[in-house]
Amino acid sequence: MTKDATLLQRRRRLNPEELAEIPWLQLLSPEERERAEADLQIANAEPGDYVCRTGRPVTYWFGVVDGLLKMSSDNADGQTVTFTGVPPGGWFGEGTALKREAYRYNIQALRKSLVAGLHVDTFHWLLDHSIGFNRFITNQLNERLGQFIAALEIDRMTNPDIRVARSLAALFNPVLYPGVGEVLRITQQELAYLVGLSRQRVNEALTTLASHGAIQVEYGGVRVTNLQALRTGQF
DNA sequence: TCATTAAATTGTT
């Protein structure tokens, strides 16, 4: 219970390399950008750390600068349902930040990660002043809606190969996660946690996907060669 | 910069 407290305590400013990882900064005017950069903070999250929890009031709009997070929710039975992973370049919580409500999901670090935060007040200021920012948020909301619907479908799928394929495809979404290029840094163990399968089965699925030319398995990562095939399952 | 060692990740049973 104290882990996320430490996360909030050990914050610092962002260096130029980290600022370069934030996709929406380039959409702002110089003045807007200055204000945003002045407010941005960054913190380290250790594996298992909570970045935000269900029911907590929204104080920040978060983004992943480096690492990998997991977005999940606990249903009535006490079971944890994973919605998606959040790779570098991904920002989340805009829906709840907009309405200044409480978070509706948990965000947990799967591995050592760098998480940036923009205060809700600055978030709203940008909404009120920046057209570029509004475009970004609109796009973001739209894409995420599509992703949640896809996540529902994935959850109901029985074929593990297809599940892994779809989950990977979601992580390679160029709109939501522009920080992810050709290769996604993710271990098979992390992917297993995300999809809800054993590491062995994920390994098997990756081999299958690779044999169909949809991906290339690399040490500590996956390279996507045919995103369309991953999405549709047409190998 | 290179060689050695430890740690992480993968592939297989």
Place this chain on the structure above:
DNA sequence: AACAATTTAATGA
């Protein structure tokens, strides 16, 4: 769940 093989990261000369 456990194992060996492989890759990367860290260390120090």
